[in-house]
Each structure stands twice: as C-alpha cells, then as structure tokens.
Amino acid sequence: MTANPISEDGSLSGSRLERLLRAGHFAVTAELGPPQSTDAGVIRAKASLLRGACDAVNITDNQTAIVRMSSIGAGTIVLAEGLEPVIQMTCRDRNRLAIQADLLGAYALGMRNLLCLTGDHQQFGNHPTAKNVFDIDSVQLVQMVTAMRDDRVFQCGEAFDGPEPRFFVGAAAAPFGGPVEYRPYRLAKKAAAGVNFVQTQLIYDVPAFGRYMAKVRELGLHERVFILAGVGPLKSPGMARYMAKNVPGLLVPDELIDRMTEAGAAWAGKPAEELTPQDKKARAAAWKAEGIRICVELIGRIREIEGVAGVHIMAIEWEEAVRPIAEGAGLLPRPTLEEAAAS
Amino acid sequence: MITAERKPLEEVKDLIGEARNVLVMGCGTCVTVCFAGGSREAAELVVSLRMATRLAGAPREITETTVQRQCEWEYLDEARADVEQADVIVSLACGIGVQAIAERFPDARVVPGVNTTFLGMPTEHGIWEERCAACGECILGITAGICPIARCAKSLLNGPCGGSEAGHCEVSPDTPCAWQLIHDRLQRLGVLDVLMQPQPPKNWKSSRDGGPRRIVRDDLRLAGEQE
Ligand code: SF4
Numbered sequence A: 001m002t003a004n005p006i007s008e009d010g011s012l013s014g015s016r017l018e019r020l021l022r023a024g025h026f027a028v029t030a031e032l033g034p035p036q037s038t039d040a041g042v043i044r045a046k047a048s049l050l051r052g053a054c055d056a057v058n059i060t061d062n063q064t065a066i067v068r069m070s071s072i073g074a075g076t077i078v079l080a081e082g083l084e085p086v087i088q089m090t091c092r093d094r095n096r097l098a099i100q101a102d103l104l105g106a107y108a109l110g111m112r113n114l115l116c117l118t119g120d121h122q123q124f125g126n127h128p129t130a131k132n133v134f135d136i137d138s139v140q141l142v143q144m145v146t147a148m149r150d151d152r153v154f155q156c157g158e159a160f161d162g163p164e165p166r167f168f169v170g171a172a173a174a175p176f177g178g179p180v181e182y183r184p185y186r187l188a189k190k191a192a193a194g195v196n197f198v199q200t201q202l203i204y205d206v207p208a209f210g211r212y213m214a215k216v217r218e219l220g221l222h223e224r225v226f227i228l229a230g231v232g233p234l235k236s237p238g239m240a241r242y243m244a245k246n247v248p249g250l251l252v253p254d255e256l257i258d259r260m261t262e263a264g265a266a267w268a269g270k271p272a273e274e275l276t277p278q279d280k281k282a283r284a285a286a287w288k289a290e291g292i293r294i295c296v297e298l299i300g301r302i303r304e305i306e307g308v309a310g311v312h313i314m315a316i317e318w319e320e321a322v323r324p325i326a327e328g329a330g331l332l333p334r335p336t337l338e339e340a341a342a343s
Numbered sequence B: 001m002i003t004a005e006r007k008p009l010e011e012v013k014d015l016i017g018e019a020r021n022v023l024v025m026g027c028g029t030c031v032t033v034c035f036a037g038g039s040r041e042a043a044e045l046v047v048s049l050r051m052a053t054r055l056a057g058a059p060r061e062i063t064e065t066t067v068q069r070q071c072e073w074e075y076l077d078e079a080r081a082d083v084e085q086a087d088v089i090v091s092l093a094c095g096i097g098v099q100a101i102a103e104r105f106p107d108a109r110v111v112p113g114v115n116t117t118f119l120g121m122p123t124e125h126g127i128w129e130e131r132c133a134a135c136g137e138c139i140l141g142i143t144a145g146i147c148p149i150a151r152c153a154k155s156l157l158n159g160p161c162g163g164s165e166a167g168h169c170e171v172s173p174d175t176p177c178a179w180q181l182i183h184d185r186l187q188r189l190g191v192l193d194v195l196m197q198p199q200p201p202k203n204w205k206s207s208r209d210g211g212p213r214r215i216v217r218d219d220l221r222l223a224g225e226q227e
C-alpha cells in the first residue's frame, strides 16, 4: 500500500484527503453533481456551500446515466474554487484508452483523488438507446490506475516515459447489495486490486452496517483500506419510502420512516389540496430539519464502529445540508494540512 | 441455438415494397426450434401477405419454401429455381441465412423477415433466454458454468456490482443477476474462493471488437483437398 510514496507521511498522491486520513483524522467527503448544462456558476455556488465543510468533494460522472458536465471539467472549476475534488470515473461510458487518457489530463490539471465505479446501467438514464462500454470493470479500473501509479505502466504494460499519474484510489462499497454475505469479500477483492479508500452506499441501518464491519475487521480490511461510510439526509417520508423500496442495496429502517412522518404530523390531518403553499413550505422545512437531525445521529453512531475512517455525506441537490450536518456531528472545523502534519 | 423473433407484418410489407413475385423462405434449423422462421411460420406469413395483397388489390405471386439450413450452400442450392424467379426473397432465417442468400445469389434481392436476437435456449415453454455472446475466449470454466459476458447486464468479470439485489439485476426485476447465480453455484461447488481473486481485463480481441472473425482449420482444409 505504501509503494513508492511521494511524501514522508507515506502519502502516495499528495492529496489532502489521503494525508488527513493517514494522519488519523476522521475524514468528511461530500458530493457535488455537475449541471446538465455548461453553467459553471452552478458549480461555483455549490462549491461555496461545501468549502470548509468537508475535506474533499466527489464530482459525479454522468450519475444515473444522465448526461451532465464531465467530472474532470467540473473538477477543474471546483479546484479553482479552493476545494479538493474526488473525480468519479465509471466504466460505462469509456474504454480503457479513454479512461487512461482522461486520467492523464485530470492529473495534469491537478486532480489527486479518483473514485473507480462500474457505473449505473444506461437504461434508466436519459439516453437508454446508447451502447454501453464496460470494457473493464471497477475492480480492473482500480488495478489499472494503481499500476499506473506504482509500476508506472499503462494497462497494456508499456512503461511511462514522463511523469505518471499518482491518484489516491477509491472505489464504492455496497454493504447491503446482493449477495449480502459476499459483500465483505468483494471489499477484500477491491483491496487485493489495490484500492486505498472506499465510500459506501448510504447507511441508514447502523446495526446491519455494524455486522458488515465486523466481518470487514475479521478480514483485516479496515487496516488496508480507509472506509468512509455513506450517509445522507432524508428529505421527506416519501423519499425515504421510495429509497427503501427502489434503490438496490439500501436499507431504511421503518423507525426512520416513522420519524420522518412524525415530523410532518402537524400538517397530516388536512388533505393535501387544503394545504396552503405556506403550509407546504413549513412542512418541507420540518421534514428537512428532521432529516438533518437523523443524519447527525447516524454519524454519531457510525463513528463508534471500529474501522470507520470517515463519512461521505451525500446530499444530492441539497448541498446546503452538508455544513449543518458536519457541524451537528461535531466535525467542524475541518483540520488543515498543517494540523495533519503535526499530529 | 440462434434465436429470432418475427418482424411485424407491416415492416415486412414495407420491405417487400412493390415486388410482384415474393418468395418466403423458411429455415429448418434454429429458427424452426424457436418458432420464428420454420416452415410453419413461413406458411403463416404467406397467408398474411396474401390477405394483405388481396386487400390492397395489387396482383402479386407469393410462394414459400423451407430449406434445412439457409447458412449452408448445399441446402440453398436446392432452392435455386425458386430464388431465381422471385423479385424479392423474405428470409425467415437468422441474419446468417439472409447473408448466405445474398452471397450465393448475387442478383437476388433478399430482406429479413425476422430479427435475430441472441444465442440462447428455451427455459420454459414460450420463453427463451440468452446464454452466450460468442466472445471467442470462453471463461465458463472459472464462472461455474454461467456466462457473465452474455448474462450480466454490464458483462462484468468481477461482479456482482452494487445493483444486485434479492437475486435480480438492476436493469429489471425479471432479470436474474448473473453474478448472484455464479456466486451461488460456486458456493454450492465449494469453490467460492474463486471470487476473491480479481480477474484481469478481458481480451476483447477475440470478440467482435477485433473485427469480423474467421476460423481457419488447416487440418480440415488438407483433408478436404485429399478427398
Ligand atoms: S464466456 Fe464467451 S464463449 Fe463462453 S459462454 Fe460466455 S460469451 Fe460464450
């Protein structure tokens, strides 16, 4: 894992996220979805909501197979805004040539963190008639980029002539995907491929995640891979129910759905058509406040689990929520690199 | 087998256009077994086309023949007389049969009457499922006899992805997750540790990605010459 480090702290990439994690800080990452347009202003606005509230921010790559500004393009703007991006890269839209070429460019532009994903199938996106690629998969992508960094070779085996890209290499983990008993071993496979960190799917069922982590510790994986638990605020009881039912690998306990419903109880007596716009606004605010409260509590409980190195806060199209969540969970202010070096 | 589905009648009519002499040609092998293009389906198409012709009022000669295999010259040659007097041939064979006709009879106009779908098998009466993508480098030996190239929606070599839930694939609740199947069978066979080793990127060169493929068997060629 420390093959060819570039700094004394054993950092492979020099990324801020990596250095904080190696210094033992409980890391906070967040997510920024690029716009479905060329609007750089959207990215700047989101970046200003996230600056100082997290250590690095994931820039999604055509998430859910909907065309958006590219992760590397948006990442360049984010970098200029003073935030450290985590470039997401899926295997759905690019073959091994395109991925390597894009990563050379990303590194040259200053990106240091990479998240290797298989990618959602295009059928639910906005171009369902597209041809997908899947030349390589996420595990092979991890292998490819770690070999570029540690062995200084392209996927074909040819050696680099000039400087190689040195990414802090991440991947996703789905603790509750099927088959559940295999999931810790799948993390072991990603560790064997050379992954440095993982961000998990959203965790709402802490005991179930605890069982996953127990197995992960038994396999010693928490010592080889930094594990960032995925968390996110619920927006409404409807969203909670929808996610519980429709998103693969996501467990939302009834108790949390009930709490969300309860938060809107004051408006529950009236039929929807009798609610004034002000009522609806107040109800949405009450739901959101409860969603943030639940998220803060989840972080508190997840932090207690041995082997969890940080949290990945996914507040999709609700970036405003990240700061109050991090604040509420006692994770602000974020440490500086000087503090990381001193500790 | 190669599976196929019948094209909608409207599309076939459009493909035929104004042709006066129409020959519907079935194939007696794969498409017969999957009820898409055998002699029975050829006869049915002829009936439908004749009815449509009568409604349209334009005179038209529609005949039918079915050969054992449209993908072999010998069988095609048996239908030469029918082919030569047709203005258009509606081939109910897979895409290979259609191309074989085009290749064997340079002056014939041939159109497909079916959509060739996949390499698969019937799993229930009236249901066929894909099993192989003819990738040219078979890996069934390490995947417990279940093909992830053809049966995983993303052709993953290191599945299952995060979209696998309750045994089905993220693309549809009706599609079993190939990697769940592989996992379960490896477990049953007591060799689950196969799933711990990252599989390297596949060599797609032997697949369609390497361009049109060709097999040359010198031993058979020599034997053929000596006969
Ligand atoms: S591995 Fe290739 S050859 Fe073997 S069944 Fe799958 S697609 Fe067919």
Ligand code: SF4
Pocket: B151, B152, B153, B154, B155, B156, B159, B160, B161, B162, B163, B164, B165, B168, B169, B170, B171, B176, B177, B178, B179, B180
């Ligand atoms: S859910 Fe299973 S079959 Fe579907 S893409 Fe993922 S691994 Fe492949």
